[in-house]
Amino acid sequence: MRFQPAESTVPEVDMTPMIDIVFQLLTFFMMITNFENLKADERVKLPDDSRAKPPLVSRERDLMLNVGFERDTEGNKTNPAALLFLAGEQMPVLQCAPFLNREKRLFNDLGIDPKEITVVIRADSEVPTGEIQELIKLCQQQASGNVGGFQKFALKAKSERDAQ
Amino acid sequence: MKVRGAGKQSGKIDLQMAPMIDVVFQLLIFFMLTMKIIAPEGDFNINMPIGAPAEQQDDDIQLPDIKVHLVAGPGGGLDGVMLGRRNLGNDDQAFERLNNEILKIIGKPGNPLTKDIEVEIKADYNLHYGFTVKAIGACTGRNDSKGNLVRYIEKIKFAPPVTPGA
Numbered sequence: 167m168r169f170q171p172a173e174s175t176v177p178e179v180d181m182t183p184m185i186d187i188v189f190q191l192l193t194f195f196m197m198i199t200n201f202e203n204l205k206a207d208e209r210v211k212l213p214d215d216s217r218a219k220p221p222l223v224s225r226e227r228d229l230m231l232n233v234g235f236e237r238d239t240e241g242n243k244t245n246p247a248a249l250l251f252l253a254g255e256q257m258p259v260l261q262c263a264p265f266l267n268r269e270k271r272l273f274n275d276l277g278i279d280p281k282e283i284t285v286v287i288r289a290d291s292e293v294p295t296g297e298i299q300e301l302i303k304l305c306q307q308q309a310s311g312n313v314g315g316f317q318k319f320a321l322k323a324k325s326e327r328d329a330q
Numbered sequence: 331m332k333v334r335g336a337g338k339q340s341g342k343i344d345l346q347m348a349p350m351i352d353v354v355f356q357l358l359i360f361f362m363l364t365m366k367i368i369a370p371e372g373d374f375n376i377n378m379p380i381g382a383p384a385e386q387q388d389d390d391i392q393l394p395d396i397k398v399h400l401v402a403g404p405g406g407g408l409d410g411v412m413l414g415r416r417n418l419g420n421d422d423q424a425f426e427r428l429n430n431e432i433l434k435i436i437g438k439p440g441n442p443l444t445k446d447i448e449v450e451i452k453a454d455y456n457l458h459y460g461f462t463v464k465a466i467g468a469c470t471g472r473n474d475s476k477g478n479l480v481r482y483i484e485k486i487k488f489a490p491p492v493t494p495g496a
Contacts, residue, residue, distance in 0.1 A: 181347060188354050195361030206368070213460035215467035218372030219479050286373070294406060295462045296455030299491035302378055317378060323463050325372035 206288060207232035207251045211241070213291035218323035225284050229269055229316070233259055233301065234290035248293045250301075259297045260304075266316075267309035274313045284318040374466045376486050395448045396435060396483075398428065400465055402454035408461045429468040432482050439471065439480045452489035 210232050232251040235243045249256045252265065270280045285305050289298050298321075305316040396413070403409035403420070410417050411424040418427040436444040449469045453462045471481040 181351070185347070185351060185354070188351070188358060192354060192358045192361065195358065195365060199361055199365060200368075206371070208366075212369075212371065213463040215372075215374075215463055216473055216477075217467040217470050217479055218374055218463075220370065220372050284375075288371075289459050291458060291460030291463070292406065293459045294455055295400075295453040295457045295459050296491045296493065298459055298462070299453075299455075299488050302488065303491065306378060319376050319378055320373040321376065321463060321466065322371050322373060323467070324369045 205230040205232075207234065209237060209251060210234035210288050210290050211292070212288060212322055212324045215323040216325060218325040220325070221320075225286075227273075227278065227282075228284045228286050228320075230286045230288060231301065232288045233293055233298065235292065243292075248290070248297050259293075259301050262301070263304050263307070266304050266307075267313075270309040270313045270315060271311065274309075274311075280314050281317045283316055284320050285316045286320045286322060288322040374463065374470060374486070376466070376488065378487055395450055396432065396469070397489075398449060398451050398465055398469065400451065400453040400457050400461055402457035406456045406458040408457065411465065425464045425468040428465065429472060429482075432469055433472075436482055439482055445484065447483060448485040448487060449483050450487055450489050455491060455494050 211234065233248055234251060235248060236245040236256075238244050248259050250259050250262045250265070257265065273280050273283055285302075287298060287301065302319060305319070307315050309315070399410075399412040400408065401410040401412065401420075408420045408424070410420045411428055412418070413428060413431050416431075418424045418431065432449070433439075436447065451462065451465055451469070453465070466486055469483050469486055471479050471483070474480050
């Protein structure tokens, strides 16, 4: 009596469709990831205005300032003072002159006139306008060593179409 | 003569897919975890040169600048939008009215005569910044049916801040 040779019991999985799908997903996530927004702070609840448009040409250099409040998980303010959020630290808006002067000198040392730098202000919609104006004033002031201040400003807002 | 390897193996190279799939999965997980769904953000540009009045040319017709005053109520709410001496109200439609009034002043968008008009926004110190941005938006222009911005005013600046009690 002759027996058929037994086939291997390990099933051969066709990986091609899975790899196709994984590559599609990878491409999708790579395309929609926006590395420009890494400087944005999630604690800041921006005001809405559908007329706020992203710049047509992205700025080569800018200085992003996030101004907001400390909030709990439900979004309520835990501290009424407006703070400037920096990487790893935060400070009251009206006490940020040393930080701004450091930035002005840094740009100056790099051979860039601070006048050419756009200060992008991402401020919470509940911050008193006066504090934003004081912040702009601090940005405009000269730093030590006769380094000029910033003169170009951009105010960020969420540009949802239905947010008018 | 015996050729080495002849007839023993096919010419097909067996690619090792496993390392590539490992790396691709790592990348996929990285991008999935770092993805943040955020609303698109836009800018309003304001020019604030320190202590430098706008350059004036004598041969040009100088049109008066538009002054908008945002009055704060208790708690930082909006108590009124003033265009010059006119009160445009403090409801949601106040900014729409401001937008319409700005259009009336400039005549039509892109009017070369009104290109140099500047809007000065004077906001009370405690007014919530969100209202100030709405006023800037109302002065900037309007969106057409395709969502493109029709610009009314190019130059917007803030009046110097006045601290409460000063």
